[in-house]
Amino acid sequence: xxxxxxxxxxxxxxxxxxxxxxxxxxxxxxxxxxxxxxxxxxxxxxxxxxxxxxxxxxxxxxxxxxxxxxxxxxxxxxxxxxxxxxxxxxxxxxxxxxxxxxxxxxxxxxxxxxxxxxxxxxxxxxxxxxxxx
Amino acid sequence: xxxxxxxxxxxxxxxxxxxxxxxxxxxxxxxxxxxxxxxxxxxxxxxxxxxxxxxxxxxxxxxxxxxxxxxxxxxxxxxxxxxxxxxxxxxxxxxxxxxxxxxxxxxxxxxxxxxxxxxxx
Numbered sequence: 001x002x003x004x005x006x007x008x009x010x011x012x013x014x015x016x017x018x019x020x021x022x023x024x025x026x027x028x029x030x031x032x033x034x035x036x037x038x039x040x041x042x043x044x045x046x047x048x049x050x051x052x053x054x055x056x057x058x059x060x061x062x063x064x065x066x067x068x069x070x071x072x073x074x075x076x077x078x079x080x081x082x083x084x085x086x087x088x089x090x091x092x093x094x095x096x097x098x099x100x101x102x103x104x105x106x107x108x109x110x111x112x113x114x115x116x117x118x119x120x121x122x123x124x125x126x127x128x129x130x131x132x133x
Numbered sequence: 134x135x136x137x138x139x140x141x142x143x144x145x146x147x148x149x150x151x152x153x154x155x156x157x158x159x160x161x162x163x164x165x166x167x168x169x170x171x172x173x174x175x176x177x178x179x180x181x182x183x184x185x186x187x188x189x190x191x192x193x194x195x196x197x198x199x200x201x202x203x204x205x206x207x208x209x210x211x212x213x214x215x216x217x218x219x220x221x222x223x224x225x226x227x228x229x230x231x232x233x234x235x236x237x238x239x240x241x242x243x244x245x246x247x248x249x250x251x252x253x254x
Contacts, residue, residue: 120134128199
């Protein structure tokens with residue numbers, strides 16, 4: 001097995017493990033948010049949660065796959081480790097961005113729900129008596 | 134707050150058009166429409182200054198809170214399912230001055246606007 005192939009395999013192993021770990025974290029901890037957003041409707045929350053995680057996997061694995069190719073020769077172990085660190089670093093940054101994007105979606109959903117409070121947006125100018133007809 | 138009474142100007146085409154549009158919208162708070170300064174309005178709110186309600190849109194809640202002018206517009210918006218978010222947005226300290234200005238201009242020129250839009254008085 002050449003050094004390049006070894007680098008690719010380690011890259012894939014690390015990227016897949018990281019993606020799975022982040023997705024599971026999102027899945028586990030995002031559920032509470034979603035249950036709250038959907039007024040305790042757990043079935044709907046679980047469904048949306050699952051769909052979000054599927055999208056997360058698709059985008060991340062897509063990126064990992066596209067970014068696999070090195071484009072230059074890896075002659076020794078030092079070059080291999082350097083190439084690996086660049087590739088894994090990119091995957092980490094993409095994962096981080098995706099993670100914050102997901103958090104942004106969760107918080108937006110929550111805000112949308114809280115907006116439907118019964119508090120009027122402004123105070124009245126005056127009060128008057130109401131004569132019921 | 135369960136219901137809002139909207140005292141609107143029946144003489145103006147734009148207001149009648151707005152009334153028809155509002156009637157079709159899905160609401161979070163019930164909206165009742167009463168022509169301003171009418172017999173019905175005077176009976177319902179004996180203490181209200183009805184000459185003032187002819188000048189600008191007035192909304193009265195079921196517990197007697199009176200909203201006049203731009204505030205009345207915001208309350209109507211707030212009553213609508215699809216526009217409640219907008220009512221909060223337009224009422225933020227950053228946007229409220231602009232909201233008030235725009236609403237006043239529309240209100241003061243409602244007859245002209247109605248004519249331009251081809252709505253009869």
